[in-house]
Amino acid sequence: MAGLNKTTLLDWYRQMVLIRRFEEKCAELYQQGKIGGFLHLYIGQEATGVGSVAALRPQDHAITAYRDHGLALARGLDPKAIMAEMLGKRTGVSGGKGGSMHLASRELNFWGGYGIVGGHLPLAAGIALKAKYNEEDEVVLCYMGDGATNIGYFHESLNLSAVWDLPVIWLVENNGYGMGTAVDRASGQVELHKRAVGYGMKDGGRVDGMDVIAVYEAISDAARYASKNGPVLMESMTYRFQGHSMGDPERYRSKEEVQRYAAGDPIGKFRQTLVEKYKDVAGELDKIEDAVVATVAEAVEYAENSPAPTYEDLVAHVYAD
Ligand SMILES: Cc1ncc(C[n+]2csc(CCOP(=O)(O)OP(=O)(O)O)c2C)c(N)n1
Ligand SMILES: [Mg+2]
DSSP, X not given: OTTOOHHHHHHHHHHHHHHHHHHHHHHHHHHTTSSOSOOOOOTTOHHHHHHHHHTOOTTSEEEOOSOOHHHHHHHTOOHHHHHHHHTTOTTSTTTTSSOXXXXXXXXXXXXXXXXXXXXXXXXXHHHHHHHHHTTOOOOEEEEEEGGGGGSHHHHHHHHHHHHTTOOEEEEEEEXXXXXXXXXXXXXXXXXXXXXXXXXXXXXXXXXXXXXHHHHHXXXXXXXXXXXXXXXXXXXXXXXXXSOSSTTOOOTTSOHHHHHHHHTTOXXXXXXXXXXXHSXXXXXXXXXXXXXXXXXXXXXXXXXXXXXXXXXXXXXXXXXXX
């Protein structure tokens, strides 16, 4: 924990609780029909998101798939504008035209939010190529699910990133399943980080994705390596507590399995760590939790009171007559 002070750790706690409360509210709004389309929750994966984003500098880049709310919040996108995007409002981070799966911010180098499994991997390589070509000191952190490691984009992107020594961290968020398919039903090599060998790149190993500090340290090391030497493939072992998306009957796993992982809830675990490290911190943590609830309520109010996109908005950014 060298170099990590109390203010930083409490802020990580705040971010993790914010992701959890924000998404619980999203689930409610989805059930009320206020959020449309698909909704993929990050609940259970908060330590991976917060610990990894904390290892990035402002000039670094993050890009992910559709399970993007937690990473957007951790990267510092405004919860109000994210909630407005969820509700398809004009004030949303993508003007209300993207929704849950397409959160992005150019200012914060958070490049989305993509619905095609693996489709953002070539984009990550492209961003890293830009940095390398321009001799800019920037690292790209590309998140993907375990399921994305068996699609062609994975091969193409990892291979070229190694050929060109691009500054990318390929981070597999291994939550055990791609929709209803367990990793061992889809991958011959179930230790996904080991595929690094096949591409001649550094194997960054596995990290406990339920431990925010461990994730921070592992990604910090990988970022230092990538910025000097080229790509790293690594794996964060995590678990999603909710279904793949809203309405998933979850026939592919048992309740006991979910309960077993829930017992190691990353937020509960981190709270315990903080309480052991700083006596009398419990009151501060409770205050943080109350403040987060207020932030989420404000975000919902802002989103609900925001206007819908207009016809002009709808036809803007369309490259056709
Ligand atoms: C090219 C493509 N094929 C199939 C799908 C349908 N699909 C959506 S999510 C998903 C599973 C991906 O699982 P994983 O990469 O492990 O991510 P997780 O949902 O666990 O975060 C699939 C197959 C898709 N969106 N894109
Ligand atoms: Mg998965």
